[in-house]
Amino acid sequence: MRVTALGRFFSGEKRTINGANSWGGAGHLGCCSLFVIERVGSFEAHTRTDLDYTAEAGWYETEGCKFGALGDQSHVSIAYPDDATEQAIAQQRRADNGEAAWAFRDPQRVAVESLKPLYPGQVPVLRSIKKTSAREVFR
Numbered sequence: 042m043r044v045t046a047l048g049r050f051f052s053g054e055k056r057t058i059n060g061a062n063s064w065g066g067a068g069h070l071g072c073c074s075l076f077v078i079e080r081v082g083s084f085e086a087h088t089r090t091d092l093d094y095t096a097e098a099g100w101y102e103t104e105g106c107k108f109g110a111l112g113d114q115s116h117v118s119i120a121y122p123d124d125a126t127e128q129a130i131a132q133q134r135r136a137d138n139g140e141a142a143w144a145f146r147d148p149q150r151v152a153v154e155s156l157k158p159l160y161p162g163q164v165p166v167l168r169s170i171k172k173t174s175a176r177e178v179f180r
Contacts, residue, residue, distance in 0.1 A: 042084065042085060042086055042087045043083075043084075043085040044081060044083065044084050044085070045081070045082035045083045045084075046078045046080070046081050046082065047078070047079055047080045047081075047082060048076055048077050048078040048079045048080070049076070049077050049079065050074065050075070050076050051066070051067065051074060051075040051076075051077070052064045052074045053065040053066030053067060053071070053073075053074050053075070054066050058121065059121065061120065061121050061122060063120045063121070117129045132144070148177045148179075149167055149169065149177070149179060152165075152167055152179050153165050153167060167179035167180065168180055
């Protein structure tokens with residue numbers, strides 16, 4: 042959807058945790074800032090059929106992994122950056138500047154490259170089991 046909202050933003054208090062600065066005071070354990078919407082100026086509903094609007098973005102695909110087996114292979118946090126965050130930003134930069142432009146058009150290669158660290162010395166072989174214009178599922 043596309044919305045124009047008027048409200049108040051409460052950044053919270055500046056905190057330093059493990060050498061990283063963040064702002065918070067609202068939400069779970071005070072982790073976050075808060076935006077209070079006072080008025081909605083305009084609203085356009087999502088009407089595109091070529092996008093995946095599901096909240097889980099495929100995490101619960103019945104064709105593949107079961108929920109109990111899922112885990113973050115890579116977790117990126119701008120609030121608490123670590124090596125994984127820096128690596129993800131570097132990957133995005135390589136794609137943006139053309140060094141890894143395949144990342145925008147070859148989802149199977151993206152999947153294989155992300156699995157390689159989990160299978161050292163092997164090349165994962167994947168087959169597509171479900172494909173839409175928004176997402177492709179491999180096994």
